[in-house]
Amino acid sequence: MIASVDPERCAGHGACVSTCPEVFTFTGDGYAEVTVDRIPDELTELVRRAASECPERAVLVESS
Numbered sequence: 890m891i892a893s894v895d896p897e898r899c900a901g902h903g904a905c906v907s908t909c910p911e912v913f914t915f916t917g918d919g920y921a922e923v924t925v926d927r928i929p930d931e932l933t934e935l936v937r938r939a940a941s942e943c944p945e946r947a948v949l950v951e952s953s
């Protein structure tokens with residue numbers, strides 16, 4: 890699985906960072922970004938949850 894944050898949509902709420910800090914972090918501008926190229930299998934459920942919880946629908950996930 891690959892994940893990304895759409896910088897045009899992200900509003901910096903931080904829900905994704907709270908849900909899965911192993912994958913999401915804040916940029917210096919206060920928005921979120923993904924820190925890994927490929928989501929480890931053990932974190933895919935958390936990343937899917939982060940995507941569904943994002944109020945801006947800014948977390949994008951795709952199977953790989």
Ligand code: SF4
Pocket residue numbers: 894898899900901902903904905906920921942943944945946947948
């Ligand atoms: S939950 Fe969504 S809007 Fe909030 S920081 Fe994460 S990607 Fe951005």
